[in-house]
Amino acid sequence: MSAIHCHQLCKTFRQGDEIITGLDHVDISIEEGEFVCLSGPSGSGKTTLLNAIGGLDTPDSGEIRMGDIRIDQLERGPLADMRLHHIGFVFQAYNLIPVLTAQENVEFVMQVQGIPAAERSRKARDILREVGLEGMEDRRPAQLSGGQQQRVAVARAIVSHPDLVLADEPTANLDSVASTHLMGLFSELNENHKITFVIATHDKRVMSYARRLIKMQDGKIISDEAQ
Amino acid sequence: MQGFRLHFVMLLRLSWRNLWRNHRRTYIMLGAISVGVWAMIFMTALMRGMVDDMLNQGIHNLPGHIQIQHPAFLDDPSVVNSIAEPEGELLAALNQPGVKRWATRIKVPAVIASERESRGINLLGVEAEAEADITGLPAQVSEGRFLESNQDQGVVIGAKLAQRLETRLGKRVVVMSQDPDNNISERGFRVVGIYRAEMPGLEEYNVYAARDTLQKLLRIEGRVSQIVIVDQDYRDIESLYRRIEKVTPSTLEIKPWYEIDNYLAAMFNMMDGFVLVWVIIIFLALSFGLVNTLVMAVFERVREIGLIQALGMRPRLIVYQILLESLLLLLIGLAIGNGLAIITVKPLESGLDISMVAEGMAMMGASSMLYPNLTLHDMLLANSVVIILGILTSILPAWRAAHLDPVRALNST
Ligand SMILES: Nc1ncnc2c1ncn2[C@@H]1O[C@H](COP(=O)(O)OP(=O)(O)O)[C@@H](O)[C@H]1O
Ligand SMILES: [Mg+2]
Numbered sequence: 001m002s003a004i005h006c007h008q009l010c011k012t013f014r015q016g017d018e019i020i021t022g023l024d025h026v027d028i029s030i031e032e033g034e035f036v037c038l039s040g041p042s043g044s045g046k047t048t049l050l051n052a053i054g055g056l057d058t059p060d061s062g063e064i065r066m067g068d069i070r071i072d073q074l075e076r077g078p079l080a081d082m083r084l085h086h087i088g089f090v091f092q093a094y095n096l097i098p099v100l101t102a103q104e105n106v107e108f109v110m111q112v113q114g115i116p117a118a119e120r121s122r123k124a125r126d127i128l129r130e131v132g133l134e135g136m137e138d139r140r141p142a143q144l145s146g147g148q149q150q151r152v153a154v155a156r157a158i159v160s161h162p163d164l165v166l167a168d169e170p171t172a173n174l175d176s177v178a179s180t181h182l183m184g185l186f187s188e189l190n191e192n193h194k195i196t197f198v199i200a201t202h203d204k205r206v207m208s209y210a211r212r213l214i215k216m217q218d219g220k221i222i223s224d225e226a227q
Numbered sequence: 228m229q230g231f232r233l234h235f236v237m238l239l240r241l242s243w244r245n246l247w248r249n250h251r252r253t254y255i256m257l258g259a260i261s262v263g264v265w266a267m268i269f270m271t272a273l274m275r276g277m278v279d280d281m282l283n284q285g286i287h288n289l290p291g292h293i294q295i296q297h298p299a300f301l302d303d304p305s306v307v308n309s310i311a312e313p314e315g316e317l318l319a320a321l322n323q324p325g326v327k328r329w330a331t332r333i334k335v336p337a338v339i340a341s342e343r344e345s346r347g348i349n350l351l352g353v354e355a356e357a358e359a360d361i362t363g364l365p366a367q368v369s370e371g372r373f374l375e376s377n378q379d380q381g382v383v384i385g386a387k388l389a390q391r392l393e394t395r396l397g398k399r400v401v402v403m404s405q406d407p408d409n410n411i412s413e414r415g416f417r418v419v420g421i422y423r424a425e426m427p428g429l430e431e432y433n434v435y436a437a438r439d440t441l442q443k444l445l446r447i448e449g450r451v452s453q454i455v456i457v458d459q460d461y462r463d464i465e466s467l468y469r470r471i472e473k474v475t476p477s478t479l480e481i482k483p484w485y486e487i488d489n490y491l492a493a494m495f496n497m498m499d500g501f502v503l504v505w506v507i508i509i510f511l512a513l514s515f516g517l518v519n520t521l522v523m524a525v526f527e528r529v530r531e532i533g534l535i536q537a538l539g540m541r542p543r544l545i546v547y548q549i550l551l552e553s554l555l556l557l558l559i560g561l562a563i564g565n566g567l568a569i570i571t572v573k574p575l576e577s578g579l580d581i582s583m584v585a586e587g588m589a590m591m592g593a594s595s596m597l598y599p600n601l602t603l604h605d606m607l608l609a610n611s612v613v614i615i616l617g618i619l620t621s622i623l624p625a626w627r628a629a630h631l632d633p634v635r636a637l638n639s640t
Binding site: 051054056057076077080081082083084085087089091094095096097098099100104108109111112114115116117156 | 244544637
């Protein structure tokens with residue numbers, strides 16, 4: 001059910017008297033298990049597209065389908081449920097709940113899903129080990145480096161096997177070592193768990209990991225090629 | 228159910244940790260709630276003590292919690308409207324264990340005269356040993372003694388009356404009244420005791436003699452004006468009242484204290500209203516702080532709220548989380564406030580001397596000692612008001628937090 005189809009998506013923002021184009025008739029299909037990079041200069045509409053796919057924002061017109069579900073037509077509650085069970089998010093920064101430890105942050109989503117404590121705790125520990133954070137389970141976000149925080153966010157995004165992970169500039173605040181580590185992790189998870197990844201970035205090194213590169217400009221898709 | 232429990236544990240953890248994120252603000256708010264709750268309960272205990280005292284005084288003056296009398300007696304308390312002493316079923320009911328005390332008494336208008344003066348009075352013929360529970364008069368005797376038996380030949384008069392009559396302890400006075408056939412009946416009494424009433428007005432009018440002595444004087448052997456019943460607690464006389472009413476002959480009239488004296492009833496009924504209003508006023512002052520605290524708490528974590536929305540937490544759960552945070556704050560504040568109130572009221576329950584400010588109060592029937600009365604009922608009332616209104620005032624900030632636009636929330640700095 002994880003294939004995503006966007007059809008003629010439009011989104012504009014109003015800023016004072018100005019009308020700003022976020023998305024301009026975007027058509028895009030992403031199949032199950034793909035590893036896609038959205039690239040383009042700042043302001044080209046990458047975030048707007050990710051937010052629309054993830055149901056955080058609704059387009060002005062057009063359709064977004066995930067399998068049979070019209071995401072653009074869901075109410076707040078069902079949208080939240082859809083994100084909870086099918087989509088993982090990784091943002092540029094401040095991904096974690098500051099009052100919870102790494103382990104608790106990873107367990108948070110599972111808790112909302114209603115997974116029993118023992119199972120939750122085991123899964124969280126396993127996934128934290130997989131992203132290389134063994135021994136840091138009880139640290140609060142403030143006690144982790146930026147790269148470690150991003151890895152906790154990734155662990156949380158994938159722990160309950162979502163169909164899709166949306167990552168918005170996940171490496172923007174990381175040094176090159178941490179970026180490389182994170183991208184390695186993404187492609188590994190994509191191969192091992194068959195999770196679809198859509199990563200917005202304007203970082204060349206990140207794009208080199210992608211198997212499909214979509215370029216955007218002024219809210220339009222200007223190229224879409226496998227590599 | 229399982230899901231609910233999981234959510235609750237999660238929300239509780241989030242709320243608790245969020246609460247201590249900004250220690251200073253939490254401590255200030257806790258201080259405000261504690262002091263507010265303390266003030267609610269402390270002042271309520273004082274008011275309750277004062278009103279209880281007035282009601283007790285008032286009921287002592289009626290006297291009794293329940294009265295049985297001739298239907299015309301309250302309008303015309305003359306000797307003609309007397310009744311027979313209780314017998315049969317009524318007597319059996321009166322002697323049941325639930326009744327704290329019952330007694331018969333005579334009450335007729337009369338004239339009292341010394342060698343110098345005479346005054347119109349209320350002549351009361353009472354059962355000597357029951358009077359402590361019924362009017363509390365024996366404790367108010369300041370000179371001499373109270374009546375010692377139902378056949379006692381003396382009278383006990385008020386200090387004010389003694390002054391007016393220019394008589395004193397040990398002197399003789401003459402009491403005059405009418406028998407049922409309108410013949411004057413009179414006899415001399417020795418003043419055996421002088422009392423001081425909380426309400427000075429009463430001292431001039433109420434003159435106490437022994438019941439049997441008056442029956443003889445008024446030629447109404449075996450008859451009395453009233454049967455007076457005292458229950459364990461004046462607040463809770465319904466069941467006793469109903470039991471006695473059932474066996475009271477239909478020729479007699481039975482009334483609970485709150486029907487005899489509307490003023491007392493009004494005071495009693497208004498008290499809960501007063502307490503509620505007082506508690507709400509303090510709560511309103513607190514609510515500004517509470518709402519402000521929550522609004523600030525939400526404002527500080529807008530981004531985080533965007534994040535948990537993105538992670539798929541339903542708005543409803545976000546509302547619950549913030550309400551729970553508010554509830555925790557309220558519960559801790561209530562615990563401290565209740566504790567403070569108990570610690571400060573308990574030592575005062577043995578009595579607080581307010582004679583310095585009590586001159587004016589005496590007119591209203593209050594004594595110069597104030598006995599604060601901390602009741603479970605009032606504490607529950609204050610606590611429920613704080614919790615219920617606290618949650619209600621928290622709903623708006625919580626709702627607004629849950630309905631932030633996630634994209635904007637995530638982008639806020
Ligand atoms: N909430 C908003 N209000 C006004 N303009 C916005 C808003 N969000 C995005 N935009 C504008 O929409 C355009 C696309 O933005 P965005 O999708 O964030 O681009 P990118 O993520 O590629 O940098 C930009 O011009 C941006 O300024
Ligand atoms: Mg962006």
